[in-house]
Amino acid sequence: MASTESKADVVRSLSADLAEEQQSLRRVLASITEAEWSRPTPAKNWTIQDQIAHLAHFDFVTRLAISQPERFIDVRGTMTDLQTYVDHIGPANLARTSEDMRRWWAQESEKLHEAISAADPNVRVPWFGPAMSLPSKITARIMETWAHGQDVRDALEVIAEPSPRLPHVARIGALTFPNSFTARGLDVPDQPVRVVLDTPDGHEWTAGPEDAEDVVSGPIEDFCVVVTQRRHIADTSLQTVGATAAQWMEIAQAFAGPAGEGRRPGQFARRDPLPAEDCDQARP
Template sequence: MDDVLLGDLAAEHQVLDDLVAPLSAEVWATPSPSPGWTLAHQIHHLDVSEGAALLALTGRSDQIFSSGYWPGPPLPADPAEVLENWRASRAASLEAMFALDAKDPVIWGDGPMTCRSFATARLMETWAHGLDCFTTAGVEPVDTDRIRHVAHIGYRALPYAFRSQEVEQPAPLSELRLELVSPSGQAWTYGEDGAPQSITGTASHWCRVATRRMAAADSDLVTHGPLADAVLTVARAYLSDGAPT
């Protein structure tokens, strides 16, 4: 597998671990931005998701999507147990990814994706739920250029986003250019040069909109054209609101 990608995934794990590990039990029990979920629920969800990831990576996807796997076991009462469970499950799924080739298929949801794409999705989920945890803890997150993986999957998932929400595209996606500024000031672009419609702004805000952590109206993203407007309405970098996010 891609050592850089998996290194970035491990780094996102550690950033979130460093945030939540020293927090008091009171903060772990604080409501998060997800209705009905505390900070502990956020980490527990990541633990359950990593357990599902390990099943998928080891050829046992049928145990996830056809057997009532979700929402997983009950939330442990002790935050220390929640954290240790997540540490163990993420280590196991990372180890399984390191053992596979980047192009090896992993069955997830409706069909297969490459192991590289699967690892990217794991990073996206960790980062997105990490934002919820930072908000709950009252700490401002610091974005890094690791979010390029989130920006990429947000763009690549646009056909699925339109299809799954039954929204008709005003124009082919080939007519869209995405021009983003990374946290370090680099230019990240997606789509063809000279495309007639565009979305411009910071990668940080694009990633938040694509993971439904920020409303497009609250972002710095600027659209040109009806397709671009529609993209900000449907953008979603994960399967569905009822599946692991």
């Protein structure tokens, strides 16, 4: 088990990565018009404004879970249906202007980082499923920020260099293999799956037993968009070996809650690896 000091270093590093992922999306939002905030995203019935309202609100909820866990548990106890609660966030903040939306999310993000900095690195954070370690909770925020940011970029047709934080998203995607099945009421397969992914810097990211017969392989960004249900596997360059690996990629779900609808095959063009040369977000 890591010492308190080393875990504190991990928490600081993850918090910095979360801040960078948030800032990457803020750069996209800084240049859009008031009207574009109402643009639909690939998530059914969600506009860009809904996506950012979700991020701002759950930065607040995460802060609550970290710094005031008893209050979070009380709030959680009042919810009759998590999906209904989630879907209500966007409409509840529809009257906010674009400037207010940017300011709200920035304020909630800053308060979240303050709560992370003040927290015991060994704390267990309550959530809507099992309690999580603080590093795991921060990693989940990185994943969610990136995934909802992908929806925003898709709505705006923004082309972006793959995020350096993708290994965090891939890690959650691999760890939530069982959740992909249980969310649909399916038995978790006994067959393990090896994940072998190519990163933009030329390295290989792996997870799962080295001797597993079932394998998922391809670009790390493609794996991340599939496990967060931002792309159907048919629209990526991922390859699978074995029935369990193939079934997993059809239903992969790295987030908690009921089974998501995901994306339709053919909804997006097949994703090829982007050039390695530096390029920030660019609108065609």
